Amino acid sequence: MLVGAGQVLGNRAREVSAAREPAELVLAAVDAAAADAGAPGLLAAADTITTVRTTSWAYADLAGRIGAHVGARPAHTGDTTVGGHWPAALLEQAAARIACGESRVAVIAGGEAMASLNALRAAGVDPVDAGWSTEPGGPPAFDPDELGSPAMQAAGIVLPARVYPLFHSAHRHAAGLSPAASIARSAGLCAAFTEVAATNPVAWNPTVRSAAEIAEPGPGNRMVCEPYTLAQNAMPFVDQAAAVVVTSLAAARAHGVPEDRIVYVEGGAGARDTADVLARPSFATSAALADALDRTAAGVDATRLEVVDVYSCFPIVPELVAEHLGLPVAAVAGVTGGHNAFGGPLSTYTLHALVAVTQRLRAGGGRALVHGNGGYLTHQHALLLSRDPVVYRGDPQPRTVTGVAPPLVPVPDIAEVTVEAATVEHSRDGAPKQGFLVARLADGSRIAGCTPPGDPDAARALSLYRAGELREIVGTRVRVTRKNGHVLVEAQP
Template sequence: MSAERTPVLVGVGQVRGNRARDVAAAREPAELVSAAVAAAAADCGAPGLLAATDTVATVRTTSWAYADLAGSIAAEIGARPRHTVDSSVGGQWPAVLLEQAAARIADGSSQVALIAGGEAMASLGALRAAGTDPVAAGWSSAPGGPPAFDPEEIGSPAMLAAGILLPRRVYALFHSAHRHALGLSPDAAIARSARLYAAFTEVAAANPAAWNPQVRTAAEIAEPGQGNRMVAEPYTLAQNAMPHVDQAAAVIVTSLAAARAHGVPEERIVHVVGGAGASDATDVLARPSFASSAALADALDRTLAGLDPAELDVIDVYSCFPVVPELVADHLGLPVTSVAGVTGGHNAFGGPLSSYTLHALVAVTQRLRAGGGRALVHGNGGYLTHQHALLLSRDPMPYRGDPQPRDTAGPAPRLVPVPDVAEAVVEAATVEYGRAGAPEQAFLVARLPDGARIAATTAPGDPDAAMALSLHRRGAPREIVGVPVRVTRKDGHVAVDTLEG
């Protein structure tokens, strides 16, 4: 590919604001995004580059609503772009938008693209706690307020009926099935997740934009206690994404020819080799298995396309909950801590919702500039629904991206209503805890003798019913997935009795 059409990253920037949650310091997301754009422009070392931007793309902000954030940024930087994009919700979007921008550069329809996003959930929470209207504090009112969501982004009617909607519940269900499929005991799985999330804290401690740069041990991560309550088995609070942050990031991607024409120093250039995306069924109850992700496997395989994962110098993956990076490590055949990356994970760096992977692109670009090599960056959206991976290289490599995601949805077990009384085998399960540290409700996916799938929840606020599916029912963690149970339905909820041991 000629230099005119070789996509390269040339500028990256990120900001962290208002970690103290000071009402007087509360800045809206658009202001943080503008600061990140300015940082990226300064980073590329080419003052006139931003004005030449022909593509502006923004990742959906969840903490505040904007009618046209991409257009506002374009006007602010004095650009007249041919392409503007405001994405929908999803952690895959930073990778998708970079892929799309690179593809336009590769086909000659673009020369300079800017991708940005950010959140201000911490400041929004501070304003609300103080009883202050954000608009009265100067935040945008066009349209302002919390953004609306498409119901399909939240979950299907079947998921709603079973109570399987919140990410902390769904990802814990995936973890339980994946653990069982690997043959890991609950103890071993808990220890593995804790090692990875402790490694994230070490990475975050060296990242100046990290929200919580405190190193924690694996034991501190895994052990429930004061300040680290159990949320949904087996995940403690320290293993959950931390969305209440003020963070923003921006990246600038250009053709190699445009970079050189604008005087970008060669040492700032990182090549976008390309990547691939895939999507699974949006309804998790309509997927073949809770133990794996066909979309994730497809995106990784197509992105690497014959490269040995062991030869990658950096692997930085989405980490809203441990099962996501663990699935990546397992598919690549690598030790789990090899995917700790250079950003710091959602638990320590911070989880600015859909824009986290923009921060990963910043950190990975900086790492490749300093140390060379190749890097894999991964973004995940929905409930392990949308996957996109990217390959970046300090040294030149031909662009080979595929901006069109594949649909990897496969045939699923027949989902049937929960019988009044039935024997079944647990396919996935988790127990959710309240803020006081006591179990409150269990969530179950199981298979009937004929292979049909059922999904249900115990009554909320009934700890005894919830503990029937707990890993900790008898002290030391015990496996619940794969165990035969008797399910009894009453008033829209279930009671569960194990039939062995």
């Protein structure tokens, strides 16, 4: 059961003098979770401490630092790889270990300080000179292979800000939504997130914004990759940390945890798809997401859940969850505030969701579904939490889902193709910069490529914004040619 939940916000003003490294924020969040549990000495009994990977600074043993801070000698410690599904997966693992008697008290924590790191860099201050850790310290090593497969990299279909809009475009077309209707739906969801964030004391941007403000590109809200404006993208440059404490019922009572602190972990499930998005059967759906939700919510009437709090790095993720659960999109606005308003502290967002959901269930009772997403809709994990006593019934082992994908072939010198997914990346001045295309040849095989970078006319041929209006590009037939490793698309009228 979840008995302690804490979170902290740091340096929203991005001041050099207030720049604290992620580990400091994490320890503060752990202290907040300990205080929230209302049981002095509980964390000293922690036998398991796991941390979600920090991306803004490197640590050799953050879990060990937490253990020393709380006076614990855990038998099990660990750190994850990068991925927004990890908080939910770690909670599942902790609950499963506790259910089978392998653990009694577990701590899960994580945090980021990208805002402070950028503030220090902008001021020409070395974080180490500011007192940040040197074990090993510095930004974590980055492996370009983590961006995507060689085929994805060759096509330029890498980076979340490009890939998720491709999913959006394919799903929009498959769902029969016009570009205008789809944009309005996504902007409405993001506006709902801002309303939730305005009530969350550790939200990075607690300003309520209308759907019209969010959807309209312009100064301060540039188009990033169609159809997502900046206000619809995850906001990773934040200083936030969170922690939760999970125990057995016997341990909670032995340490004097008040009954009103207890939220039960009913269980959940995880699933993963192939990391190569070009090797998936469809860009319009997520087999891993469907599998994780089906196994987690089996026999559950989603309309009767008190809260559905969904990972929201880009609107397509909660939109897919809502559709699969048979809920209106507004029903998955949750209680955290979304990556676009609460903040997107990279892999730790769902830890903050667990804190917010715990607080809501304590106040109002009922059941909640919490979801985490990692990679490019690659890793999924969902959980059910309950205020009422339940027996844990989860599955800590993620399941791999596969499907038959169309063969990926080189872009022909010239061909007629049907657009399967497309997006256009824009420059900071608002002009089209580069287009990204996934398409099918007449025989059903798939091609993928990008237009020459910095060529607005080539990019514009794939844009939704043509001839002064919004016009669908997905599902249409276009002529493509190959030139110097890039794709040129015959402009549509």
